[in-house]
Amino acid sequence: xxxxxxxxxxxxxxxxxxxxxxxxxxxxxxxxxxxxxxxxxxxxxxxxxxxxxxxxxxxxxxxxxxxxxxxxxxxxxxxxxxxxxxxxxxxxxxxxxxxxxxxxxxxxxxxxxxxxxxxxxxxxxxxxxxxxxxxxxxxxxxxxxxxxxxxxxxxxxxxxxxxxxxxxxxxxxxxxxxxxxxxxxxxxxxxxxxxxxxxxxxxxxxxxxxxxxxxxxxxxxxxxxxxxxxxxxxxxxxxxxxxxxxxxxxxxxxxxxxxxxxxxxxxxxxxxxxxxxxxxxxxxxxxxxxxxxxxxxxxxxxxxxxxxxxxxxxxxxxxxxxxxxxxxxxxxxxxxxxxxxxxxxxxxxxxxxxxxxxxxxxxxxxxxxxxxxxxxxxxxxxxxxxxxxxxxxxxxxxxxxxxxxxxxxxxxxxxxxxxxxxxxxxxxxxxxxxxxxxxxxxxxxxxxxxxxxxxxxxxxxxxxxxxxxxxxxxxxxxxxxxxxxxxxxxxxxxxxxxxxxxxxxxxxxxxxxx
Numbered sequence: 402x403x404x405x406x407x408x409x410x411x412x413x414x415x416x417x418x419x420x421x422x423x424x425x426x427x428x429x430x431x432x433x434x435x436x437x438x439x440x441x442x443x444x445x446x447x448x449x450x451x452x453x454x455x456x457x458x459x460x461x462x463x464x465x466x467x468x469x470x471x472x473x474x475x476x477x478x479x480x481x482x483x484x485x486x487x488x489x490x491x492x493x494x495x496x497x498x499x500x501x502x503x504x505x506x507x508x509x510x511x512x513x514x515x516x517x518x519x520x521x522x523x524x525x526x527x528x529x530x531x532x533x534x535x536x537x538x539x540x541x542x543x544x545x546x547x548x549x550x551x552x553x554x555x556x557x558x559x560x561x562x563x564x565x566x567x568x569x570x571x572x573x574x575x576x577x578x579x580x581x582x583x584x585x586x587x588x589x590x591x592x593x594x595x596x597x598x599x600x601x602x603x604x605x606x607x608x609x610x611x612x613x614x615x616x617x618x619x620x621x622x623x624x625x626x627x628x629x630x631x632x633x634x635x636x637x638x639x640x641x642x643x644x645x646x647x648x649x650x651x652x653x654x655x656x657x658x659x660x661x662x663x664x665x666x667x668x669x670x671x672x673x674x675x676x677x678x679x680x681x682x683x684x685x686x687x688x689x690x691x692x693x694x695x696x697x698x699x700x701x702x703x704x705x706x707x708x709x710x711x712x713x714x715x716x717x718x719x720x721x722x723x724x725x726x727x728x729x730x731x732x733x734x735x736x737x738x739x740x741x742x743x744x745x746x747x748x749x750x751x752x753x754x755x756x757x758x759x760x761x762x763x764x765x766x767x768x769x770x771x772x773x774x775x776x777x778x779x780x781x782x783x784x785x786x787x788x789x790x791x792x793x794x795x796x797x798x799x800x801x802x803x804x805x806x807x808x809x810x811x812x813x814x815x816x817x818x819x820x821x822x823x824x825x826x827x828x829x830x831x832x833x834x835x836x837x838x839x840x841x842x843x844x845x846x847x848x849x850x851x852x853x854x855x856x857x858x859x860x861x862x863x864x865x866x867x868x869x870x871x872x873x874x875x876x877x878x879x880x881x882x883x884x885x886x887x888x889x890x891x892x893x894x895x896x897x898x899x900x901x902x903x904x905x906x907x908x909x910x911x912x913x914x915x
Contacts, residue, residue, distance in 0.1 A: 714738050797818055
């Protein structure tokens with residue numbers, strides 16, 4: 402294997418510079434606010450030199466950030482040696498990382514707006530130990546050919562190890578005394594040809610334009626947009642004139658409820674339109690392919706991403722249906738994968754962003770034939786129903802009373818929360834269910850969206866039975882389960898079922914049960 406050292410593409414310096422700017426946004430804002438947002442370019446002004454200091458600091462920070470980006474690019478090299486991907490980086494403190502190809506689980510590709518014009522990709526190397534949300538190594542920008550070379554070297558190393566093992570078995574069976582060097586080479590070539598011929602890649606799922614539009618218009622991205630705005634506002638809370646804004650808001654209220662409603666509607670409409678655009682760009686060209694024992698997910702328009710998931714690391718599968726999509730029979734399929742560094746540090750890996758629930762069964766059955774995708778669920782008993790909304794009343798009643806008092810008479814509208822909470826609790830109770838069949842546990846529950854999670858007994862990391870004082874009085878209990886997922890874990894609860902049924906599940910989970 403060649404020990405030639407390779408460098409990243411020069412655009413890496415620009416990407417490093419842009420990435421560094423994100424960390425400088427807050428210092429820049431603080432500097433400009435402290436300077437009163439003044440830009441004094443008159444050298445004859447007495448305050449010119451004093452006003453120039455903040456600008457000089459900003460310029461110095463930009464230059465240092467640019468130099469840092471260039472240094473990171475110049476000092477980063479990678480090469481292949483002794484069946485390993487080796488990486489070296491750092492200026493004053495040189496760091497080296499050796500990653501055996503046999504430990505590499507997947508290579509995730511990302512094509513951003515700086516990559517695509519030059520035919521480049523960002524490569525994230527994921528190993529079995531990448532369970533802290535970070536990749537084992539990241540190559541900021543290399544050509545697609547160079548990325549393919551890494552994948553070829555990885556597959557060749559793994560293939561050669563299998564060939565050596567198989568070859569040794571063949572030699573042992575026939576005997577060294579009866580085999581010439583040509584015979585050994587012939588067996589090796591046959592094994593190589595067999596492995597190459599058995600690399601299969603099948604399309605499991607792809608999204609049509611119609612489904613993509615339905616996904617975008619029914620997504621919950623509005624909340625993400627508002628969360629982003631709230632996060633930005635929290636960073637500048639000390640400079641936002643809240644007292645002034647509150648006074649203006651009070652004056653604005655006097656204009657009329659109708660105008661306020663129109664403004665709120667307009668803001669929500671803009672947020673919804675923005676979320677639709679973001680969803681379209683993020684999920685355009687969504688394709689799921691299977692390559693032997695791995696799933697390859699490709700998506701994105703402006704920024705194309707490819708993530709690889711080893712099937713044996715998938716711990717559980719969720720089918721999520723929000724109320725709007727559930728009305729039309731649509732669902733989202735999510736996989737929970739053990740450990741691993743996921744692109745953008747996503748908390749979940751979406752296998753099918755939008756699919757008819759009935760149409761999802763066939764590809765899921767193809768991927769996981771050992772799972773029963775249409776189990777008969779046991780529903781929560783009637784005596785468990787009060788527990789689905791009793792806690793809500795404890796904190797809602799004082800809040801409703803305060804709103805009704807201070808905002809009378811409009812505050813009385815908050816009383817509608819009580820029947821809505823009861824209806825939601827009854828809805829959640831009706832959705833709750835579970836099934837135990839062989840080595841499979843299926844749990845159905847609802848927060849607002851209905852979620853059905855399928856998991857095998859061997860994948861469950863932890864299971865615990867819980868029973869409060871009030872549950873004990875009613876003879877019900879709950880069970881919490883946890884499976885490995887990302888750097889943390891994913892939990893699901895079988896809530897408020899008969900205690901005897903919960904004890905049977907605990908007995909089923911014991912290691913000595915079959």
